[in-house]
Amino acid sequence: MSELQHMPGQRGPAEHVMRERIVALAHTMFRNEGFAETSVAKIAAELEVAPTYLYKFFQSKDAIGSAVCGRALEEITDAIWAVARSKTLASQRIRDLFRVTLKESMGMFFADRKLLNLVARSITQDWPSIAAHKKRIKDVVEYIVRDGMDSGEFDPDLEFEEVVEAVFWALRPYADPRLLEQSMDMDLENQAQLIARFCLRALTARKTIEVTD
Structure with a gap:
């Protein structure tokens, strides 16, 4: 969780046992009681510390929520x-x-x-954990596209950054819970593979056909 430890809203040493305890307990409490129903005071009480002590590590409850979400x-x-x-x-x-993005997200x-x-x-309020999540997904896309271009499997003449951006946005509906929830009546697995095949048709290197007399 190293990159989450330096997000906006987080304080104190980068590595600290109490930070990990706060995030782990908040995760459990948010899942059991809900974010809105769980106050900083409740988390502190469970940890048997004063609420002010938690603010040594997190600026606000939203910052704790962002760490849990991340x-x-x-x-x-x-x-x-692992796929990449x-x-x-x-x-x-x-x-x-x-396929895996859809499966894991669902x-x-x-x-x-x-x-x-x-x-x-966290998406609606644009918490830092969401920006970090998007970056990690884009890093994965970059890794695969670069491999494909370097090997000649994908067209090396394509604009790399443009390809990465296009695949990232094609993938996004399968990583966003709001969009997934709105699409529950659809065959999402087949839809995801349809989009993947479309992306591959755009990515695949075109073979030059030599015409001889």
Whole structure:
């Protein structure tokens, strides 16, 4: 969780046992009681410290929520990094990226309604954990696209940054709980693979056909 420890709203030493205890307990309490119902005073009481002590580590309850949200979202990006670093072809990794992002997001967001609400709140309020999550997803896309271009599997003449941006935005609906919730009546797995195939058609290097007399 190293990058989360230096986010806006967090205070104190980068590594501290109490910081980890606060985040772990807040995660449990937010999931059991809900974010709105869990006050800093309640968290402090469970830890048997004064509320003011928690403010040595976090500027506000939102900052605690952002850290909890970031910790949860790391589970998704850990899964897609495993896809990116696999030894399969880049085209297969693109397909797996869409499939795994959808699977992990659905599994996390809809297994726990209160966690879903927390992540949705973090997106609406643009908490730092969301910016970090988006960056990690984009880093994964960059990694796979770069591999595909370097190997010649993807068209090396394509504009790299433009390709990364396009794939990232194509992937986004499968990582955003608000958009997923609005699409629950759709066959999301087939839809995700349809979009993945469309991306691959745009990415795949065109073979030059030599015409001889």
